[in-house]
């Protein structure tokens with residue numbers, strides 16, 4: 221392998237920008253394809269909502285970002301940093317430990333300009349097809365893209381997929397009667413501001429970070445908010461903080477006359493159901509399903525959530541792991557890919573990588589974990605420690621301590637209070 225490999229990076233969000241920086245550092249030729257007219261991905265807030273508020277209609281115009289207007293980060297800025305470009309040391313207009321989304325976008329623009337990444341990006345260019353072809357035993361990739369209606373086809377030595385994982389809503393399929401419910405339903409992907417919920421009775425499904433955050437905001441204007449949760453950690457009953465908010469277990473069914481009935485026996489005639497049920501993977505341009513398949517919550521087989529063994533290191537994914545520290549993970553994955561492509565690190569054999577994936581799937585089965593847990597790493601340092609060791613990255617002790625402290629706060633007080641507890645510990 222030589223250092224002159226031509227590498228396509230798909231997406232100019234955190235993952236694409238970081239991958240581009242690492243590949244450029246290894247003197248590889250990098251082209252970043254970005255379908256929108258700006259960088260930042262999720263962090264480029266878009267006030268538009270989609271025509272289909274559930275995000276099901278394949279013909280709708282897709283809005284990429286799922287941010288809502290008031291969103292502030294759910295991680296402290298120090299843990300949304302890169303090892304040599306620290307958000308914690310930079311303040312643009314919002315000095316808070318957990319700043320608003322505008323601050324993150326400013327940080328990413330600064331990052332791109334500092335490392336001269338913008339010149340690598342082809343904006344308004346949507347990748348429509350990535351297909352592997354065999355060229356004398358070495359894989360090559362046909363990348364088809366469309367810029368303002370004009371198609372182009374190019375061949376690359378490697379492709380790094382960084383198209384994000386928070387755009388395609390994942391909806392529950394197991395609520396009897398929901399298919400005939402005729403009132404408004406939407407997914408949090410299309411939530412921007414609370415005003416449309418004024419004086420409404422709202423049922424929120426899901427109590428993850430978005431469910432918790434959005435419910436609180438809606439409760440300021442809605443008549444009633446009823447949150448349905450699968451988690452055994454949620455205290456059921458009336459909220460301690462809001463007079464008009466109740467926590468319930470799962471929805472049992474929706475009756476023919478439209479009543480939403482919960483497992484605790486409570487039922488309500490609601491105006492709207494808001495699904496805060498997360499997202500599914502979506503890589504429509506990848507045409508190599510026999511080598512790597514994309515299911516709702518599993519892309520595989522992938523060695524360490526990055527490389528399909530059969531095409532490693534020429535094809536890779538950045539940013540798939542869920543429930544963790546996206547920026548930190550994205551940086552070490554990107555460096556690992558760049559080092560593997562430039563022969564600085566070697567990967568195990570294809571068989572060894574594959575058997576590690578099989579082992580991971582078997583362990584999940586033994587533990588009774590569903591397929592959707594495939595890329596959920598849990599808020600643990602193990603994965604990052606392994607990646608940092610592969611690439612010789614030195615991560616400050618302070619960052620590791622912050623990770624551990626944040627996990628401790630989450631475990632102690634849950635999603636609803638961990639930020640306050642963390643802020644008190646760090647005195648801000």
Ligand code: FAD
Pocket residue numbers: 230231232233234235236253254255256259260261262263284286287288291292293294295300345346347348382383384385386430505538539545546547
């Ligand atoms: P994205 O940011 O989604 O970027 C993907 C890019 O790929 C986009 O620019 C898109 O336009 C482009 N693209 C997609 N398809 C194509 C194509 N076919 N051709 C060309 N370009 C394409 N993380 C944190 O660390 N802290 C937080 O507080 C936090 N809060 C969050 C809150 C919400 C509501 C959401 C949804 C996510 C949050 N995250 C948070 C996670 C967040 O997704 C990551 O921080 C990060 O933005 C992921 O970056 P990415 O580059 O993988 O994906």
